[in-house]
Amino acid sequence: MVDVSALIDSLPGPMVITDPSILSGYRQDRAADPNAGQPIALVRPLTTEDVQTAVRWCAASGVPLVTRGAGTSLSGGATAVDGAVMITTEKMRGIVVDTTTRTAVCRPGMLNVEVKAAAAAHGLWYPPDPSSFEICTIGGNAATNAGGLCCVKYGVTVDYVLGLEVVLADGRAVRLGGKQLKDSAGLSLTRLFVGSEGLLGIITEVTVRLLPPQAPACTVVGVFPSVTDASRAVLAVTGQTRPAMLEFMDNTSINAVEDMLNMGLHRDAGAMLIAQSDAPGPAGTVEIALIEEAFLAHGASEVFTTDDPDEGEAFTVARRAAIPAVERRGSLLLEDVGVPLPALPALVEGVARIAEANDVVIAVIAHAGDGNTHPLIVFDPNDDAETRRAQIAFDEVMGLAVAMGGTITGEHGVGRLKKGWLPAQLGADVMDLTATIKKALDPQGLLNPGVML
Numbered sequence: 245m246v247d248v249s250a251l252i253d254s255l256p257g258p259m260v261i262t263d264p265s266i267l268s269g270y271r272q273d274r275a276a277d278p279n280a281g282q283p284i285a286l287v288r289p290l291t292t293e294d295v296q297t298a299v300r301w302c303a304a305s306g307v308p309l310v311t312r313g314a315g316t317s318l319s320g321g322a323t324a325v326d327g328a329v330m331i332t333t334e335k336m337r338g339i340v341v342d343t344t345t346r347t348a349v350c351r352p353g354m355l356n357v358e359v360k361a362a363a364a365a366h367g368l369w370y371p372p373d374p375s376s377f378e379i380c381t382i383g384g385n386a387a388t389n390a391g392g393l394c395c396v397k398y399g400v401t402v403d404y405v406l407g408l409e410v411v412l413a414d415g416r417a418v419r420l421g422g423k424q425l426k427d428s429a430g431l432s433l434t435r436l437f438v439g440s441e442g443l444l445g446i447i448t449e450v451t452v453r454l455l456p457p458q459a460p461a462c463t464v465v466g467v468f469p470s471v472t473d474a475s476r477a478v479l480a481v482t483g484q485t486r487p488a489m490l491e492f493m494d495n496t497s498i499n500a501v502e503d504m505l506n507m508g509l510h511r512d513a514g515a516m517l518i519a520q521s522d523a524p525g526p527a528g529t530v531e532i533a534l535i536e537e538a539f540l541a542h543g544a545s546e547v548f549t550t551d552d553p554d555e556g557e558a559f560t561v562a563r564r565a566a567i568p569a570v571e572r573r574g575s576l577l578l579e580d581v582g583v584p585l586p587a588l589p590a591l592v593e594g595v596a597r598i599a600e601a602n603d604v605v606i607a608v609i610a611h612a613g614d615g616n617t618h619p620l621i622v623f624d625p626n627d628d629a630e631t632r633r634a635q636i637a638f639d640e641v642m643g644l645a646v647a648m649g650g651t652i653t654g655e656h657g658v659g660r661l662k663k664g665w666l667p668a669q670l671g672a673d674v675m676d677l678t679a680t681i682k683k684a685l686d687p688q689g690l691l692n693p694g695v696m697l
Protein backbone atom coordinates (compact mmCIF):
# COMPACT_ATOMS: atom_id res chain seq x y z
CA MET A 245 0.00 0.00 0.00
CA VAL A 246 1.41 3.40 -1.01
CA ASP A 247 1.99 5.85 1.83
CA VAL A 248 0.02 9.02 1.02
CA SER A 249 1.25 11.04 4.00
CA ALA A 250 3.65 13.06 1.82
CA LEU A 251 0.73 13.95 -0.47
CA ILE A 252 -1.38 14.96 2.54
CA ASP A 253 1.48 17.06 3.92
CA SER A 254 2.08 18.81 0.60
CA LEU A 255 -1.44 20.19 0.23
CA PRO A 256 -3.32 22.54 2.55
CA GLY A 257 -6.02 21.56 5.03
CA PRO A 258 -8.46 18.74 4.32
CA MET A 259 -7.73 18.72 0.60
CA VAL A 260 -6.64 15.08 0.59
CA ILE A 261 -9.24 12.62 1.79
CA THR A 262 -8.60 8.97 2.62
CA ASP A 263 -11.80 8.23 4.57
CA PRO A 264 -13.20 5.10 2.81
CA SER A 265 -16.81 6.21 3.35
CA ILE A 266 -16.13 9.42 1.36
CA LEU A 267 -13.94 7.66 -1.22
CA SER A 268 -16.73 5.20 -1.96
CA GLY A 269 -18.89 8.05 -3.29
CA TYR A 270 -16.26 8.77 -5.95
CA ARG A 271 -15.57 5.21 -7.16
CA GLN A 272 -18.23 5.09 -9.85
CA ASP A 273 -19.71 7.51 -12.33
CA ARG A 274 -23.20 7.35 -13.84
CA ALA A 275 -22.23 4.28 -15.86
CA ALA A 276 -22.12 2.45 -12.48
CA ASP A 277 -19.36 0.08 -13.59
CA PRO A 278 -19.46 -2.86 -11.13
CA ASN A 279 -15.71 -3.36 -11.73
CA ALA A 280 -14.78 0.08 -10.36
CA GLY A 281 -11.54 -0.07 -8.35
CA GLN A 282 -10.59 1.15 -4.88
CA PRO A 283 -8.83 4.53 -4.85
CA ILE A 284 -6.30 5.31 -2.14
CA ALA A 285 -7.13 9.01 -1.88
CA LEU A 286 -9.34 11.78 -3.16
CA VAL A 287 -7.86 15.21 -3.83
CA ARG A 288 -10.11 18.26 -3.95
CA PRO A 289 -7.84 21.00 -5.33
CA LEU A 290 -8.77 24.67 -5.34
CA THR A 291 -6.06 25.93 -7.68
CA THR A 292 -3.95 24.86 -10.63
CA GLU A 293 -0.94 24.77 -8.28
CA ASP A 294 -2.77 22.26 -6.06
CA VAL A 295 -3.38 20.07 -9.12
CA GLN A 296 0.30 20.34 -10.08
CA THR A 297 1.34 19.29 -6.58
CA ALA A 298 -0.92 16.24 -6.67
CA VAL A 299 0.18 15.28 -10.19
CA ARG A 300 3.87 15.61 -9.28
CA TRP A 301 3.38 13.37 -6.26
CA CYS A 302 1.58 10.78 -8.41
CA ALA A 303 4.34 10.95 -11.06
CA ALA A 304 7.09 10.53 -8.46
CA SER A 305 5.23 7.70 -6.70
CA GLY A 306 4.04 5.89 -9.84
CA VAL A 307 0.43 6.23 -8.70
CA PRO A 308 -2.40 6.33 -11.28
CA LEU A 309 -4.61 9.39 -11.32
CA VAL A 310 -8.24 9.64 -12.40
CA THR A 311 -9.72 13.08 -13.01
CA ARG A 312 -13.34 13.62 -12.23
CA GLY A 313 -15.73 16.47 -12.90
CA ALA A 314 -19.26 15.74 -11.71
CA GLY A 315 -19.13 12.01 -12.44
CA THR A 316 -22.03 12.05 -14.95
CA SER A 317 -20.02 10.06 -17.49
CA LEU A 318 -22.10 7.39 -19.19
CA SER A 319 -19.09 5.48 -20.48
CA GLY A 320 -17.19 4.83 -17.26
CA GLY A 321 -14.54 7.48 -17.97
CA ALA A 322 -14.50 8.80 -14.40
CA THR A 323 -14.46 5.38 -12.74
CA ALA A 324 -11.80 4.68 -10.09
CA VAL A 325 -9.03 2.17 -10.67
CA ASP A 326 -7.35 0.24 -7.87
CA GLY A 327 -4.69 2.22 -6.04
CA ALA A 328 -5.50 5.48 -7.84
CA VAL A 329 -5.72 9.02 -6.62
CA MET A 330 -8.98 10.61 -7.71
CA ILE A 331 -8.82 14.33 -8.43
CA THR A 332 -12.17 16.06 -8.40
CA THR A 333 -12.50 19.54 -9.89
CA GLU A 334 -15.68 20.24 -7.91
CA LYS A 335 -14.05 23.01 -5.86
CA MET A 336 -12.27 24.67 -8.81
CA ARG A 337 -14.93 27.24 -9.45
CA GLY A 338 -15.26 30.70 -10.92
CA ILE A 339 -16.01 32.34 -14.26
CA VAL A 340 -15.16 35.66 -15.87
CA VAL A 341 -17.20 36.81 -18.86
CA ASP A 342 -15.60 39.24 -21.32
CA THR A 343 -18.26 40.96 -23.40
CA THR A 344 -15.77 42.57 -25.79
CA THR A 345 -14.32 39.28 -26.99
CA ARG A 346 -17.56 37.40 -26.22
CA THR A 347 -15.67 34.80 -24.27
CA ALA A 348 -15.79 33.30 -20.79
CA VAL A 349 -12.84 31.97 -18.83
CA CYS A 350 -14.15 29.13 -16.67
CA ARG A 351 -12.62 27.08 -13.91
CA PRO A 352 -13.26 23.40 -14.70
CA GLY A 353 -15.70 22.72 -11.85
CA MET A 354 -18.30 25.20 -13.08
CA LEU A 355 -21.48 23.40 -14.11
CA ASN A 356 -22.61 23.83 -17.69
CA VAL A 357 -25.82 25.47 -16.40
CA GLU A 358 -23.73 27.99 -14.45
CA VAL A 359 -21.71 28.89 -17.54
CA LYS A 360 -24.96 29.45 -19.43
CA ALA A 361 -26.33 31.59 -16.58
CA ALA A 362 -23.17 33.71 -16.32
CA ALA A 363 -23.22 34.30 -20.09
CA ALA A 364 -26.94 35.16 -19.98
CA ALA A 365 -26.31 37.71 -17.23
CA HIS A 366 -24.24 39.60 -19.82
CA GLY A 367 -26.79 39.13 -22.61
CA LEU A 368 -24.79 36.27 -24.18
CA TRP A 369 -25.28 32.55 -24.77
CA TYR A 370 -23.14 29.42 -24.31
CA PRO A 371 -24.90 26.93 -26.65
CA PRO A 372 -23.70 23.34 -25.95
CA ASP A 373 -26.48 21.75 -23.93
CA PRO A 374 -26.01 18.11 -22.92
CA SER A 375 -29.21 16.75 -21.36
CA SER A 376 -27.20 16.65 -18.14
CA PHE A 377 -26.43 20.39 -18.37
CA GLU A 378 -27.66 21.07 -14.85
CA ILE A 379 -25.31 18.50 -13.27
CA CYS A 380 -22.16 18.21 -15.42
CA THR A 381 -19.04 20.42 -15.41
CA ILE A 382 -17.51 22.49 -18.18
CA GLY A 383 -14.21 20.66 -17.57
CA GLY A 384 -15.99 17.33 -18.08
CA ASN A 385 -17.73 18.72 -21.18
CA ALA A 386 -14.36 19.73 -22.64
CA ALA A 387 -12.80 16.38 -21.70
CA THR A 388 -15.60 14.46 -23.45
CA ASN A 389 -16.35 16.96 -26.23
CA ALA A 390 -19.96 16.91 -25.03
CA GLY A 391 -22.85 17.38 -27.41
CA GLY A 392 -26.48 18.05 -26.75
CA LEU A 393 -29.81 19.10 -28.18
CA CYS A 394 -29.00 22.36 -29.95
CA CYS A 395 -25.74 20.99 -31.37
CA VAL A 396 -27.42 20.00 -34.64
CA LYS A 397 -27.37 23.70 -35.55
CA TYR A 398 -24.82 25.19 -33.17
CA GLY A 399 -22.09 22.55 -32.92
CA VAL A 400 -20.53 20.65 -30.01
CA THR A 401 -18.16 21.67 -27.21
CA VAL A 402 -15.02 21.68 -29.38
CA ASP A 403 -16.62 24.34 -31.57
CA TYR A 404 -16.67 26.67 -28.55
CA VAL A 405 -13.36 25.94 -26.79
CA LEU A 406 -10.89 28.68 -27.69
CA GLY A 407 -8.35 28.03 -24.98
CA LEU A 408 -7.33 25.65 -22.23
CA GLU A 409 -4.98 25.49 -19.30
CA VAL A 410 -3.82 21.90 -18.83
CA VAL A 411 -1.65 20.25 -16.20
CA LEU A 412 0.49 17.64 -17.93
CA ALA A 413 1.46 14.24 -16.54
CA ASP A 414 4.79 15.61 -15.25
CA GLY A 415 3.10 18.48 -13.39
CA ARG A 416 3.85 21.31 -15.83
CA ALA A 417 0.92 23.62 -16.59
CA VAL A 418 0.55 24.76 -20.20
CA ARG A 419 -1.71 27.35 -21.79
CA LEU A 420 -3.18 26.51 -25.18
CA GLY A 421 -5.08 29.06 -27.28
CA GLY A 422 -6.81 31.86 -25.40
CA LYS A 423 -9.32 34.65 -25.97
CA GLN A 424 -8.08 35.33 -29.51
CA LEU A 425 -10.82 34.34 -31.92
CA LYS A 426 -8.38 33.16 -34.60
CA ASP A 427 -5.12 31.33 -33.96
CA SER A 428 -2.99 29.33 -36.38
CA ALA A 429 0.17 29.24 -34.28
CA GLY A 430 1.60 25.74 -33.89
CA LEU A 431 -0.27 22.46 -33.87
CA SER A 432 -3.97 22.49 -32.93
CA LEU A 433 -3.22 21.25 -29.43
CA THR A 434 -6.31 22.83 -27.89
CA ARG A 435 -8.40 20.54 -30.07
CA LEU A 436 -6.24 17.54 -29.17
CA PHE A 437 -7.09 17.95 -25.49
CA VAL A 438 -10.82 18.44 -26.12
CA GLY A 439 -12.30 14.95 -25.96
CA SER A 440 -9.12 13.44 -24.47
CA GLU A 441 -11.09 11.96 -21.53
CA GLY A 442 -8.48 12.70 -18.86
CA LEU A 443 -5.82 10.65 -20.72
CA LEU A 444 -3.44 13.43 -21.70
CA GLY A 445 -3.70 15.98 -18.89
CA ILE A 446 -5.96 17.68 -16.40
CA ILE A 447 -7.92 20.65 -17.68
CA THR A 448 -7.75 23.43 -15.11
CA GLU A 449 -9.27 26.27 -17.11
CA VAL A 450 -11.50 26.47 -20.19
CA THR A 451 -11.98 29.59 -22.33
CA VAL A 452 -15.18 29.35 -24.33
CA ARG A 453 -16.66 31.39 -27.14
CA LEU A 454 -20.08 32.93 -26.48
CA LEU A 455 -22.80 33.90 -28.94
CA PRO A 456 -25.53 36.52 -28.92
CA PRO A 457 -28.65 35.12 -27.25
CA GLN A 458 -30.70 32.57 -29.14
CA ALA A 459 -33.89 33.97 -30.67
CA PRO A 460 -37.12 32.55 -29.19
CA ALA A 461 -37.72 29.12 -30.71
CA CYS A 462 -40.88 27.69 -32.23
CA THR A 463 -41.42 23.97 -31.50
CA VAL A 464 -42.93 21.30 -33.77
CA VAL A 465 -43.81 17.89 -32.32
CA GLY A 466 -44.64 15.00 -34.64
CA VAL A 467 -46.22 11.71 -33.60
CA PHE A 468 -45.33 8.79 -35.89
CA PRO A 469 -46.58 5.22 -36.29
CA SER A 470 -43.06 3.74 -36.45
CA VAL A 471 -39.39 4.51 -35.83
CA THR A 472 -38.76 4.08 -39.55
CA ASP A 473 -41.30 6.76 -40.49
CA ALA A 474 -39.86 9.13 -37.89
CA SER A 475 -36.27 8.59 -38.98
CA ARG A 476 -37.20 9.12 -42.64
CA ALA A 477 -38.88 12.35 -41.61
CA VAL A 478 -35.57 13.37 -40.00
CA LEU A 479 -33.79 12.96 -43.34
CA ALA A 480 -36.52 14.93 -45.10
CA VAL A 481 -35.92 17.80 -42.67
CA THR A 482 -32.12 17.75 -42.65
CA GLY A 483 -32.04 17.50 -46.44
CA GLN A 484 -33.69 20.91 -46.64
CA THR A 485 -32.79 22.88 -43.54
CA ARG A 486 -30.81 22.94 -40.29
CA PRO A 487 -33.25 23.16 -37.36
CA ALA A 488 -32.16 24.33 -33.91
CA MET A 489 -33.20 20.96 -32.48
CA LEU A 490 -34.31 17.63 -33.93
CA GLU A 491 -34.79 15.01 -31.21
CA PHE A 492 -36.25 11.49 -31.36
CA MET A 493 -37.99 9.27 -28.80
CA ASP A 494 -39.30 5.75 -29.46
CA ASN A 495 -42.36 4.13 -27.90
CA THR A 496 -40.48 2.66 -24.92
CA SER A 497 -38.87 5.97 -23.99
CA ILE A 498 -42.14 7.88 -24.50
CA ASN A 499 -43.89 5.51 -22.10
CA ALA A 500 -41.06 5.63 -19.56
CA VAL A 501 -41.18 9.44 -19.55
CA GLU A 502 -44.97 9.42 -19.36
CA ASP A 503 -44.78 7.08 -16.34
CA MET A 504 -42.43 9.55 -14.66
CA LEU A 505 -43.82 12.95 -15.70
CA ASN A 506 -47.45 12.19 -16.59
CA MET A 507 -47.61 14.96 -19.17
CA GLY A 508 -50.02 13.47 -21.71
CA LEU A 509 -47.59 12.07 -24.29
CA HIS A 510 -49.08 9.62 -26.83
CA ARG A 511 -48.43 6.23 -25.26
CA ASP A 512 -49.33 4.39 -28.47
CA ALA A 513 -46.99 6.39 -30.72
CA GLY A 514 -44.29 4.40 -32.50
CA ALA A 515 -41.99 7.41 -32.18
CA MET A 516 -42.04 11.14 -31.58
CA LEU A 517 -39.89 13.90 -33.06
CA ILE A 518 -39.34 17.25 -31.36
CA ALA A 519 -37.99 19.95 -33.67
CA GLN A 520 -37.28 23.60 -33.06
CA SER A 521 -36.66 26.58 -35.31
CA ASP A 522 -35.07 29.75 -33.98
CA ALA A 523 -34.79 31.38 -37.39
CA PRO A 524 -36.15 34.92 -37.07
CA GLY A 525 -39.19 36.39 -38.88
CA PRO A 526 -40.31 35.01 -42.25
CA ALA A 527 -37.36 32.57 -42.39
CA GLY A 528 -38.71 30.93 -39.23
CA THR A 529 -42.20 30.69 -40.72
CA VAL A 530 -40.79 28.99 -43.80
CA GLU A 531 -38.66 26.60 -41.73
CA ILE A 532 -41.55 25.61 -39.49
CA ALA A 533 -43.80 24.97 -42.50
CA LEU A 534 -41.08 22.84 -44.07
CA ILE A 535 -40.70 20.74 -40.89
CA GLU A 536 -44.48 20.28 -40.59
CA GLU A 537 -44.71 19.19 -44.23
CA ALA A 538 -41.82 16.76 -43.84
CA PHE A 539 -43.45 15.22 -40.78
CA LEU A 540 -46.84 14.85 -42.49
CA ALA A 541 -45.29 13.50 -45.69
CA HIS A 542 -43.66 10.73 -43.66
CA GLY A 543 -46.74 9.46 -41.89
CA ALA A 544 -47.10 11.70 -38.84
CA SER A 545 -50.54 11.08 -37.37
CA GLU A 546 -50.38 14.34 -35.47
CA VAL A 547 -48.27 17.48 -35.76
CA PHE A 548 -48.39 20.04 -32.98
CA THR A 549 -46.73 23.44 -33.37
CA THR A 550 -46.28 26.07 -30.68
CA ASP A 551 -44.39 29.31 -30.27
CA ASP A 552 -45.13 29.34 -26.54
CA PRO A 553 -41.67 28.90 -24.95
CA ASP A 554 -43.10 27.08 -21.90
CA GLU A 555 -44.96 24.55 -24.05
CA GLY A 556 -41.85 24.02 -26.16
CA GLU A 557 -39.68 23.63 -23.05
CA ALA A 558 -42.08 20.98 -21.66
CA PHE A 559 -41.26 18.72 -24.63
CA THR A 560 -37.55 19.42 -24.26
CA VAL A 561 -37.80 18.49 -20.59
CA ALA A 562 -39.55 15.24 -21.61
CA ARG A 563 -36.70 14.39 -23.96
CA ARG A 564 -34.05 15.25 -21.36
CA ALA A 565 -35.83 13.11 -18.79
CA ALA A 566 -35.66 10.01 -20.99
CA ILE A 567 -32.46 8.48 -19.54
CA PRO A 568 -33.51 8.77 -15.85
CA ALA A 569 -37.04 7.65 -16.82
CA VAL A 570 -35.83 4.48 -18.59
CA GLU A 571 -33.37 3.89 -15.74
CA ARG A 572 -36.38 3.35 -13.44
CA ARG A 573 -37.11 0.13 -15.38
CA GLY A 574 -33.79 -1.55 -14.63
CA SER A 575 -30.06 -1.24 -15.05
CA LEU A 576 -28.94 0.29 -18.33
CA LEU A 577 -26.23 -0.31 -20.85
CA LEU A 578 -26.08 3.03 -22.59
CA GLU A 579 -25.21 3.25 -26.23
CA ASP A 580 -24.16 6.45 -27.98
CA VAL A 581 -23.81 5.23 -31.56
CA GLY A 582 -23.94 7.59 -34.52
CA VAL A 583 -24.11 7.09 -38.25
CA PRO A 584 -23.99 9.29 -41.33
CA LEU A 585 -27.55 10.63 -41.60
CA PRO A 586 -28.72 8.55 -44.59
CA ALA A 587 -28.10 5.40 -42.51
CA LEU A 588 -30.30 6.55 -39.61
CA PRO A 589 -33.46 4.60 -40.62
CA ALA A 590 -31.42 1.41 -41.11
CA LEU A 591 -29.72 1.93 -37.74
CA VAL A 592 -32.97 2.29 -35.75
CA GLU A 593 -34.46 -0.69 -37.59
CA GLY A 594 -31.32 -2.71 -36.90
CA VAL A 595 -31.44 -1.85 -33.20
CA ALA A 596 -35.05 -3.10 -33.07
CA ARG A 597 -33.96 -6.37 -34.69
CA ILE A 598 -31.10 -6.74 -32.18
CA ALA A 599 -33.54 -6.18 -29.29
CA GLU A 600 -35.88 -8.85 -30.62
CA ALA A 601 -33.15 -11.36 -31.42
CA ASN A 602 -31.65 -11.07 -27.93
CA ASP A 603 -34.99 -10.80 -26.12
CA VAL A 604 -34.06 -7.54 -24.36
CA VAL A 605 -35.78 -4.18 -24.11
CA ILE A 606 -33.94 -1.39 -25.93
CA ALA A 607 -35.38 2.10 -25.63
CA VAL A 608 -34.10 4.50 -28.28
CA ILE A 609 -33.70 8.25 -27.94
CA ALA A 610 -31.61 10.29 -30.34
CA HIS A 611 -30.14 13.62 -31.23
CA ALA A 612 -31.62 12.56 -34.52
CA GLY A 613 -30.57 15.58 -36.57
CA ASP A 614 -26.94 14.60 -35.85
CA GLY A 615 -27.54 10.89 -36.59
CA ASN A 616 -26.51 10.28 -32.95
CA THR A 617 -28.69 7.71 -31.19
CA HIS A 618 -28.81 6.46 -27.60
CA PRO A 619 -30.16 2.90 -27.58
CA LEU A 620 -30.69 2.20 -23.85
CA ILE A 621 -30.48 -1.53 -23.14
CA VAL A 622 -32.52 -2.39 -20.05
CA PHE A 623 -31.64 -5.44 -17.97
CA ASP A 624 -31.99 -6.94 -14.52
CA PRO A 625 -28.49 -7.29 -13.03
CA ASN A 626 -29.76 -10.13 -10.82
CA ASP A 627 -30.73 -12.13 -13.89
CA ASP A 628 -27.47 -13.59 -15.24
CA ALA A 629 -28.95 -14.78 -18.52
CA GLU A 630 -30.58 -11.43 -19.24
CA THR A 631 -27.38 -9.59 -18.29
CA ARG A 632 -25.47 -11.75 -20.79
CA ARG A 633 -28.06 -11.09 -23.51
CA ALA A 634 -27.88 -7.35 -22.80
CA GLN A 635 -24.09 -7.42 -23.17
CA ILE A 636 -24.40 -9.26 -26.50
CA ALA A 637 -26.93 -6.67 -27.68
CA PHE A 638 -24.59 -3.86 -26.52
CA ASP A 639 -21.78 -5.29 -28.66
CA GLU A 640 -24.06 -5.92 -31.63
CA VAL A 641 -25.36 -2.33 -31.65
CA MET A 642 -21.81 -0.96 -31.77
CA GLY A 643 -20.90 -3.50 -34.46
CA LEU A 644 -23.90 -2.36 -36.49
CA ALA A 645 -22.94 1.30 -36.27
CA VAL A 646 -19.33 0.58 -37.25
CA ALA A 647 -20.49 -1.57 -40.17
CA MET A 648 -22.56 1.39 -41.37
CA GLY A 649 -19.52 3.67 -41.37
CA GLY A 650 -20.57 5.26 -38.09
CA THR A 651 -19.15 5.72 -34.63
CA ILE A 652 -19.38 3.86 -31.31
CA THR A 653 -19.73 7.18 -29.51
CA GLY A 654 -21.09 10.47 -30.79
CA GLU A 655 -20.64 12.46 -27.58
CA HIS A 656 -20.21 10.44 -24.36
CA GLY A 657 -16.68 9.28 -25.06
CA VAL A 658 -15.15 5.83 -25.17
CA GLY A 659 -14.41 5.54 -21.45
CA ARG A 660 -13.85 2.06 -20.11
CA LEU A 661 -17.08 0.54 -21.33
CA LYS A 662 -16.68 1.03 -25.09
CA LYS A 663 -12.94 0.71 -25.59
CA GLY A 664 -13.19 -2.89 -26.78
CA TRP A 665 -14.92 -1.59 -29.90
CA LEU A 666 -12.59 1.31 -30.66
CA PRO A 667 -10.10 -0.70 -32.80
CA ALA A 668 -12.98 -1.91 -34.98
CA GLN A 669 -13.89 1.69 -35.72
CA LEU A 670 -10.45 3.32 -35.92
CA GLY A 671 -8.31 0.51 -37.30
CA ALA A 672 -4.80 -0.56 -36.23
CA ASP A 673 -2.91 2.44 -37.60
CA VAL A 674 -5.08 5.05 -35.89
CA MET A 675 -5.02 3.06 -32.64
CA ASP A 676 -1.24 3.03 -32.92
CA LEU A 677 -1.16 6.78 -33.52
CA THR A 678 -3.42 7.31 -30.49
CA ALA A 679 -1.14 5.17 -28.31
CA THR A 680 1.93 7.08 -29.59
CA ILE A 681 0.40 10.42 -28.58
CA LYS A 682 -0.59 9.02 -25.18
CA LYS A 683 2.93 7.69 -24.59
CA ALA A 684 4.52 10.99 -25.60
CA LEU A 685 2.42 12.95 -23.12
CA ASP A 686 2.13 10.38 -20.35
CA PRO A 687 5.10 7.98 -20.62
CA GLN A 688 4.30 6.28 -17.31
CA GLY A 689 0.66 5.72 -18.36
CA LEU A 690 -0.64 7.13 -15.08
CA LEU A 691 -3.45 9.37 -16.34
CA ASN A 692 -6.81 7.62 -16.35
CA PRO A 693 -5.44 4.16 -17.18
CA GLY A 694 -7.91 1.79 -18.75
CA VAL A 695 -9.78 4.47 -20.66
CA MET A 696 -9.83 4.34 -24.46
CA LEU A 697 -6.63 2.29 -24.91
Ligand SMILES: Cc1cc2nc3c(=O)[nH]c(=O)nc-3n(C[C@H](O)[C@H](O)[C@H](O)COP(=O)(O)OP(=O)(O)OC[C@H]3O[C@@H](n4cnc5c(N)ncnc54)[C@H](O)[C@@H]3O)c2cc1C
Nearest residue numbers: 313314315316317321374375381383384387390391442447
Ligand atom coordinates in the same frame (compact mmCIF):
# COMPACT_ATOMS: atom_id res chain seq x y z
C1 LIG B 1 -29.04 11.99 -17.64
C2 LIG B 1 -27.79 12.22 -18.44
C3 LIG B 1 -27.91 12.80 -19.70
C4 LIG B 1 -26.75 13.05 -20.45
N1 LIG B 1 -26.88 13.66 -21.66
C5 LIG B 1 -25.78 13.96 -22.39
C6 LIG B 1 -25.89 14.65 -23.63
O1 LIG B 1 -27.00 15.02 -24.09
N2 LIG B 1 -24.75 14.92 -24.31
C7 LIG B 1 -23.50 14.55 -23.83
O2 LIG B 1 -22.50 14.83 -24.47
N3 LIG B 1 -23.39 13.89 -22.66
C8 LIG B 1 -24.47 13.60 -21.93
N4 LIG B 1 -24.35 12.93 -20.73
C9 LIG B 1 -23.01 12.45 -20.31
C10 LIG B 1 -22.19 13.38 -19.40
O3 LIG B 1 -23.03 14.29 -18.70
C11 LIG B 1 -21.14 14.15 -20.22
O4 LIG B 1 -20.19 13.22 -20.73
C12 LIG B 1 -20.40 15.25 -19.45
O5 LIG B 1 -19.61 15.99 -20.35
C13 LIG B 1 -19.52 14.71 -18.31
O6 LIG B 1 -19.20 15.79 -17.45
P1 LIG B 1 -18.76 15.53 -15.93
O7 LIG B 1 -18.41 16.83 -15.34
O8 LIG B 1 -19.81 14.77 -15.22
O9 LIG B 1 -17.48 14.66 -16.16
P2 LIG B 1 -17.08 13.25 -15.50
O10 LIG B 1 -18.19 12.27 -15.70
O11 LIG B 1 -16.63 13.45 -14.12
O12 LIG B 1 -15.83 12.83 -16.40
C14 LIG B 1 -16.02 12.48 -17.75
C15 LIG B 1 -14.64 12.23 -18.39
O13 LIG B 1 -13.92 13.45 -18.46
C16 LIG B 1 -12.71 13.38 -17.70
N5 LIG B 1 -12.59 14.69 -17.03
C17 LIG B 1 -13.53 15.33 -16.28
N6 LIG B 1 -13.08 16.54 -15.91
C18 LIG B 1 -11.83 16.65 -16.44
C19 LIG B 1 -10.83 17.67 -16.39
N7 LIG B 1 -11.03 18.81 -15.75
N8 LIG B 1 -9.66 17.45 -17.03
C20 LIG B 1 -9.43 16.29 -17.69
N9 LIG B 1 -10.33 15.30 -17.75
C21 LIG B 1 -11.52 15.47 -17.14
C22 LIG B 1 -12.89 12.20 -16.76
O14 LIG B 1 -11.65 11.63 -16.43
C23 LIG B 1 -13.76 11.29 -17.60
O15 LIG B 1 -12.96 10.57 -18.51
C24 LIG B 1 -25.48 12.69 -19.95
C25 LIG B 1 -25.38 12.12 -18.67
C26 LIG B 1 -26.51 11.89 -17.92
C27 LIG B 1 -26.36 11.30 -16.55
